[in-house]
Amino acid sequence: MKILAAVDIGNSTTEVCLAEENDAGKIRFLSSTSVFTTGLKGTADNTTGILAALEEATVQADITLNQISHIRINEAAPVIGGAAMETLTQTIVTESSMLGHNPKTPAGMGTGYGKTILIENLPSIANQESYIVVISSETDYEEAAKIINQHSNIIGAILQLDEAVLVYNRLDKKIPIIDEVRDIHKIKEGIETAIEAAPPGQSVGMLSNPYGIATLLKLTPEETLQITPIAKSLIGAKSAVVMKTPWRNLAPPQKIGSISIKGDKNIDVDFSHGAGTIAKAIEAAGNIRDITGEANTNVGNMLEKARASMTDLAGYGENPQIRDLFAVDTFAPVAISGALAGETSLEKAIAVAAMVTAGRLPMEAIAQGLSKKTGIYTTVTGVEPVMATLGALTTPGAGFPLAILDLGGGSTDAAIIDENGTVKSVSMAGAGELVTLMIQSQLGLASRITAENIKKYPAAKVESMFHIRLENGDTLFYEEGIDPRFFGSVVVLAPGGMIKIEEERPIEKIVRVRQEAKQGVFVNNAIRAIRKLNIQAKHIILVGGSAEDFEIPGFLSTAFADMGMVCGKGNIRGTEGSRNAVATGLIMSYAGGV
Amino acid sequence: MHHDEALVALVTRIVLEQLQNTPSRSQNPKEVVIGVGPAYGTGGAKTINDLSHSAVLAEIKAGIEEEGMDFSVVQVFKSSDVAVIGKEAADLSGSGLGIGIQSKGTAIIHQTDLQILSNIELFPQAPLLTLAHYRQIGKNAAKYAKGESVTPIATQNDPMIRAAYQVKAALMHIKETEKADRNKPTQHYVAQSATPLMKGGQN
Numbered sequence: 001m002k003i004l005a006a007v008d009i010g011n012s013t014t015e016v017c018l019a020e021e022n023d024a025g026k027i028r029f030l031s032s033t034s035v036f037t038t039g040l041k042g043t044a045d046n047t048t049g050i051l052a053a054l055e056e057a058t059v060q061a062d063i064t065l066n067q068i069s070h071i072r073i074n075e076a077a078p079v080i081g082g083a084a085m086e087t088l089t090q091t092i093v094t095e096s097s098m099l100g101h102n103p104k105t106p107a108g109m110g111t112g113y114g115k116t117i118l119i120e121n122l123p124s125i126a127n128q129e130s131y132i133v134v135i136s137s138e139t140d141y142e143e144a145a146k147i148i149n150q151h152s153n154i155i156g157a158i159l160q161l162d163e164a165v166l167v168y169n170r171l172d173k174k175i176p177i178i179d180e181v182r183d184i185h186k187i188k189e190g191i192e193t194a195i196e197a198a199p200p201g202q203s204v205g206m207l208s209n210p211y212g213i214a215t216l217l218k219l220t221p222e223e224t225l226q227i228t229p230i231a232k233s234l235i236g237a238k239s240a241v242v243m244k245t246p247w248r249n250l251a252p253p254q255k256i257g258s259i260s261i262k263g264d265k266n267i268d269v270d271f272s273h274g275a276g277t278i279a280k281a282i283e284a285a286g287n288i289r290d291i292t293g294e295a296n297t298n299v300g301n302m303l304e305k306a307r308a309s310m311t312d313l314a315g316y317g318e319n320p321q322i323r324d325l326f327a328v329d330t331f332a333p334v335a336i337s338g339a340l341a342g343e344t345s346l347e348k349a350i351a352v353a354a355m356v357t358a359g360r361l362p363m364e365a366i367a368q369g370l371s372k373k374t375g376i377y378t379t380v381t382g383v384e385p386v387m388a389t390l391g392a393l394t395t396p397g398a399g400f401p402l403a404i405l406d407l408g409g410g411s412t413d414a415a416i417i418d419e420n421g422t423v424k425s426v427s428m429a430g431a432g433e434l435v436t437l438m439i440q441s442q443l444g445l446a447s448r449i450t451a452e453n454i455k456k457y458p459a460a461k462v463e464s465m466f467h468i469r470l471e472n473g474d475t476l477f478y479e480e481g482i483d484p485r486f487f488g489s490v491v492v493l494a495p496g497g498m499i500k501i502e503e504e505r506p507i508e509k510i511v512r513v514r515q516e517a518k519q520g521v522f523v524n525n526a527i528r529a530i531r532k533l534n535i536q537a538k539h540i541i542l543v544g545g546s547a548e549d550f551e552i553p554g555f556l557s558t559a560f561a562d563m564g565m566v567c568g569k570g571n572i573r574g575t576e577g578s579r580n581a582v583a584t585g586l587i588m589s590y591a592g593g594v
Numbered sequence: 595m596h597h598d599e600a601l602v603a604l605v606t607r608i609v610l611e612q613l614q615n616t617p618s619r620s621q622n623p624k625e626v627v628i629g630v631g632p633a634y635g636t637g638g639a640k641t642i643n644d645l646s647h648s649a650v651l652a653e654i655k656a657g658i659e660e661e662g663m664d665f666s667v668v669q670v671f672k673s674s675d676v677a678v679i680g681k682e683a684a685d686l687s688g689s690g691l692g693i694g695i696q697s698k699g700t701a702i703i704h705q706t707d708l709q710i711l712s713n714i715e716l717f718p719q720a721p722l723l724t725l726a727h728y729r730q731i732g733k734n735a736a737k738y739a740k741g742e743s744v745t746p747i748a749t750q751n752d753p754m755i756r757a758a759y760q761v762k763a764a765l766m767h768i769k770e771t772e773k774a775d776r777n778k779p780t781q782h783y784v785a786q787s788a789t790p791l792m793k794g795g796q797n
Contacts, residue, residue, distance in 0.1 A: 105660055141656070162733075165660045463741060465707035484714045485746075487705065488738050504743045 003067050006586035007050050008074045011041050011409050012545055016053040017583040018061050027591045029573060031060035032580045042076055047369050071378040072586045073367050074387055081410020083434040084305040085351040085441055086298045087332050106239040107168035108176040111196040111206045112155035113216050116189055122151055132156040132193045136184050145170030156195035160184040178239045183340040192217060192244040207240040217244045233345035257297025263288040271299045275327040282325055290321040306354040320356035326430030327352045328520045332441040351438055355411050355429035385415035385425035387585030392541040394584060395570045403537035405526050407546035409433050414529035416537055426532045430525045432546045438517040443505055453499050454514055457492040461507050471511045522552050523559045540567040547578035620688035624664045626735050628654055629683030631696040632671045632773035641699030642720045642762055653725045657732020663739055671778035674770035677711055680704035682780055689739035698766040699723055703735045715746055721759045722750045
């Protein structure tokens with residue numbers, strides 16, 4: 001009898017399984033474990049993690065480490081993925097021409113038109129002029145309300161402090177008020193200005209419409225054309241101010257840039273045509289040798305960023321070559337340059353994932369190190385996609401022709417095996433990391449860890465000390481009471497307990513962004529990968545870290561079911577879920593005499 | 595079985611008295627109650643950071659009002675402990691949210707479903723609290739009452755504060771405790787009812 005150990009070192013986890021071979025050559029699986037990979041994949045640091053995993057597995061199997069007679073380490077696929085994102089449009093305002101934001105508590109509603117005037121300079125004698133009064137932090141709300149009440153020709157107010165409701169509550173005649181305008185000193189006097197505050201639950205209608213602005217400020221057709229970016233950036237704002245100052249968009253139409261794909265066919269493609277066109281070009285190029293971006297353009301910079309992140313990971317000296325690229329159209333809230341109240345505008349953005357292939361990872365060195373430490377015969381063997389398909393075959397209900405989709409962090413790998421045992425595989429750029437990047441930028445989150453948490457766990461809102469409302473509308477009660485620091489917050493439900501989302505984002509938006517990012521990346525990329533294999537699969541088994549996700553397998557099952565294929569999360573050996581496919585495959589390949 | 599008639603009568607009387615003295619919880623769901631300590635508004639009427647008690651109260655009220663909520667002010671006599679004051683305010687509050695504030699300026703945001711020694715936000719370093727902080731405390735309490743996602747208030751933390759203010763803090767706390775009376779009922783002062791915010795979609 002012989003005891004075998006199989007080790008699969010991944011980017012994030014190291015998986016081990018133990019099996020025994022009896023004298024008749026029959027294999028029986030004993031145990032399997034998964035630990036975090038120590039150090040970068042393919043480096044000597046991995047040994048610590050492998051030893052920890054082996055230790056755990058031997059305890060589970062009730063044997064000792066020195067009973068193991070043979071360790072097999074997987075020849076890891078030398079694929080490294082990176083992701084980057086760049087906004088393609090930009091809004092710049094000049095001369096305080098525009099104000100539009102979502103103060104938490106604006107007051108009043110309706111539209112008005114008048115000339116700006118500082119509250120200190122209001123004429124004591126009533127005149128026919130309509131005024132929009134500008135109130136800096138030097139005037140408090142009591143004083144401001146008193147002065148406004150003395151002037152019947154004030155039709156709107158702009159406040160520096162967060163006091164709109166306080167002023168509004170003290171007014172005899174109600175007017176729209178906009179507050180939290182940080183750079184109020186930049187507003188000039190005597191400027192023709194339109195103001196709008198939206199009714200509760202709505203956003204501004206007049207000032208987000210170019211013709212609305214034209215109506216209020218009496219603009220010419222040329223001026224209306226120029227004001228369009230302002231109207232666009234006010235869409236969705238709860239309150240807005242537009243001032244008639246000489247205005248022109250200082251931002252030259254930005255050069256988005258193009259990429260050159262060198263492959264079976266050389267193709268240049270302009271990024272401004274969007275992700276769909278890029279995907280077609282990538283597909284048409286066939287086997288790609290390298291992709292470069294136009295220097296000093298958004299795209300060029302973005303590809304450099306992605307390349308740099310991969311260079312760090314791989315520890316290369318020189319520039320690695322990009323073998324695949326996956327782009328997604330997205331958007332990002334970007335601060336408007338020159339804005340007075342920290343306004344942001346939703347700008348068009350594009351996110352890309354790129355992939356490089358490394359040389360052969362130094363797995364032999366790891367094997368030798370392990371052998372030295374444990375005294376156990378260790379070999380490096382088996383190509384990752386082949387091992388993964390072999391392992392995936394142990395899923396109950398799986399049959400030929402069988403494809404696997406390995407949903408990882410940096411890349412999505414696909415492989416297909418037919419009845420003859422022939423395996424064909426591809427690696428595609430774009431996976432979990434790209435999803436994290438999109439969540440972080442679309443929600444405007446400060447920390448990548450927050451985005452990672454949102455990606456991994458369902459969200460909920462803590463509604464009282466004793467219950468939370470889950471994102472699907474269900475209520476969950478807690479007998480012990482909830483930690484008060486979560487009160488009123490949006491949280492994600494991690495296995496270790498709740499994690500608070502520090503940024504104030506509505507739960508509906510969090511869920512929508514999360515689901516769209518996952519579908520945009522994984523569904524599109526999975527279809528792309530299966531198509532590239534160019535063999536009709538009947539069964540598609542999902543393995544890898546992202547297959548453990550609580551909703552990605554569902555999205556993929558739905559998408560492939562519509563195409564007439566069986567697709568679902570694997571259940572390796574009927575017990576392991578989507579984990580341990582490669583390690584299981586290593587043991588099986590041994591049994592098969594490979 | 596022997597009954598101590600006198601004891602039963604005493605207990606009954608105290609319980610009845612307590613019941614009578616217990617102000618009932620407000621029915622206004624928009625209300626946040628501000629509870630002030632037994633000595634609030636007396637003895638110089640300033641916090642340890644030299645802010646006048648009336649200004650502090652005005653800022654907290656303004657914070658609540660800016661969020662479109664209502665406030666009441668009560669004075670708690672049964673204890674000088676900020677947690678007890680805050681919890682009492684929360685128990686009386688229509689929204690279940692209360693703010694407790696001691697004469698020296700220490701403040702707490704409390705919620706009626708919590709244990710006394712628990713809290714939602716505590717601002718223990720009164721010498722570092724400014725009027726802007728008190729406005730924020732009012733705003734945050736109102737946001738909790740509305741069920742909004744709230745960002746806790748950033749305050750300064752100075753490890754030397756305790757040493758620098760220990761004597762003054764102790765004196766102010768002693769003064770507050772002297773005014774405390776376990777049997778004295780909580781007193782209602784101001785109740786500002788619904789400000790005429792948008793009704794039926796009209797301005």
